[in-house]
Amino acid sequence: MPATTLGLRFRMATAITALLIIVTVFLVGVWAFLFGLFTLFGFTPATWPATIWTIILLGVLGYVEYRQQDTIEALAGARPIGPDSEPELEQLTTRVAAQLDVPKPTIAIADRDTPEAMAVGFRPSNIHLVISSGALESLETTAELEAVVAHELAHVANRDAMVMTAVSAPVVLADGLVSRFERINDNDDKNAAFLSILTVPLGLLSLVVSFLGRCITAQLSRERERAADRAAVNVTGSPAALASALERLDDEITATPTRDLRDAAAVSSLSILSLEPDEPEKIMLGPEGQQEPSYWWLRRRLYKLFRTHPPTPERLEWLSAAERRQE
Numbered sequence: 022m023p024a025t026t027l028g029l030r031f032r033m034a035t036a037i038t039a040l041l042i043i044v045t046v047f048l049v050g051v052w053a054f055l056f057g058l059f060t061l062f063g064f065t066p067a068t069w070p071a072t073i074w075t076i077i078l079l080g081v082l083g084y085v086e087y088r089q090q091d092t093i094e095a096l097a098g099a100r101p102i103g104p105d106s107e108p109e110l111e112q113l114t115t116r117v118a119a120q121l122d123v124p125k126p127t128i129a130i131a132d133r134d135t136p137e138a139m140a141v142g143f144r145p146s147n148i149h150l151v152i153s154s155g156a157l158e159s160l161e162t163t164a165e166l167e168a169v170v171a172h173e174l175a176h177v178a179n180r181d182a183m184v185m186t187a188v189s190a191p192v193v194l195a196d197g198l199v200s201r202f203e204r205i206n207d208n209d210d211k212n213a214a215f216l217s218i219l220t221v222p223l224g225l226l227s228l229v230v231s232f233l234g235r236c237i238t239a240q241l242s243r244e245r246e247r248a249a250d251r252a253a254v255n256v257t258g259s260p261a262a263l264a265s266a267l268e269r270l271d272d273e274i275t276a277t278p279t280r281d282l283r284d285a286a287a288v289s290s291l292s293i294l295s296l297e298p299d300e301p302e303k304i305m306l307g308p309e310g311q312q313e314p315s316y317w318w319l320r321r322r323l324y325k326l327f328r329t330h331p332p333t334p335e336r337l338e339w340l341s342a343a344e345r346r347q348e
Contacts, residue, residue: 036241037184043233050226051075099129099151106130110157113167114150114174120256121171121178126150130157135281136273139291140173140182148177159273165266168257172293175252181245235327242290242329250336260343267340270294271333290329297328 052075059067104111110128118125126148131137134155142148150173160166176182254260271294274282282296289296 036237036244039237043230043237047226047230048075048079050230051078099131099149099153101127101129101149107157109163110152110166110170113163114170117167117171117174117256121174121252123174123177124148126174126177128152130154133281135277135296136270136294137288137296138169138173138270138293139288140176141291142177142182145177145180148182150174155273155277156270159269160266161269162262162265164257164259164262165269168253168259168263168266169270169293171253171256172249172263175249175256176245178252179245179248181249184241184245239327239329243331246330247336247339250339254340254343260340260347264337264340264344267294267333267336294333295328295330 052071055071055074056067059070064070107128107130114128115125124146126140126142127150129149129151131151131153133153135153136156136159137151137153138156139151140148141151150170152169156169157166160169250263253263257263274294274296
């Protein structure tokens with residue numbers, strides 16, 4: 022097995038292990054908070070109520086994540102199509118799915134110019150391959166389109182939707198709790214002040230879990246994108262085709278108006294390329310707007326930590342090296 026593949030698997034295993042530790046700590050913290058709350062209000066023994074409510078909380082979160090397909094398709098503005106609408110896309114998708122030994126997905130077209138391509142769904146048997154009209158217009162050859170489809174179906178073969186949904190659960194839950202605490206703090210009545218004092222420890226824990234979880238989840242997402250690139254090359258046998266497709270899509274993203282990219286930001290983490298700018302928006306300070314904020318370096322660093330895709334030049338460099346190895 023190549024050293025690069027071993028290194029990739031090691032980094033993915035390390036990220037998943039770190040996330041499991043964070044999940045365990047967070048769930049223990051949630052349980053401890055509920056245990057203390059039930060004890061405070063006279064529910065004894067508080068062990069079982071705290072355990073049951075922790076499980077219910079996770080169950081609700083799991084259901085919401087399980088139903089993400091409809092939500093994401095709505096955000097992408099996608100509609101499933103019949104086999105006769107895009108015959109070339111249907112044929113090569115069927116062929117690639119057979120090569121990767123996954124069920125053929127339902128194809129959905131998003132009617133917008135932003136170049137998007139993503140596989141959506143929790144189970145391999147119920148996957149929707151979402152491709153925007155902008156992506157179809159950007160890809161000039163059948164080989165490029167096949168490479169993009171192979172990349173997305175590699176995510177299906179690797180169970181990436183299930184893995185990323187599972188590992189993002191603590192982040193979603195922590196963010197939800199933080200937003201609830203913010204609403205409590207915005208309320209001025211006495212009961213709100215009392216609840217605010219009670220929720221400070223769990224609120225701090227949620228902030229820490231959200232930050233660490235986002236960092237590690239983004240790192241895992243980047244590794245899984247690299248793994249999908251490798252799988253796509255193995256299926257198509259052409260690193261150049263995937264490289265050409267990524268270059269065309271990246272050029273199209275660069276040319277897309279910021280407003281359109283902002284509209285597509287909700288599905289950026291799932292698309293084959295990030296739909297977010299390479300740098301965060303800089304708001305200059307000073308009377309004439311010429312002074313760089315002192316915290317700019319920190320914001321840039323955090324922005325890179327939270328990025329869900331490897332830099333496109335890095336992916337192109339790897340594909341170029343793979344092409345040279347083939348030759």
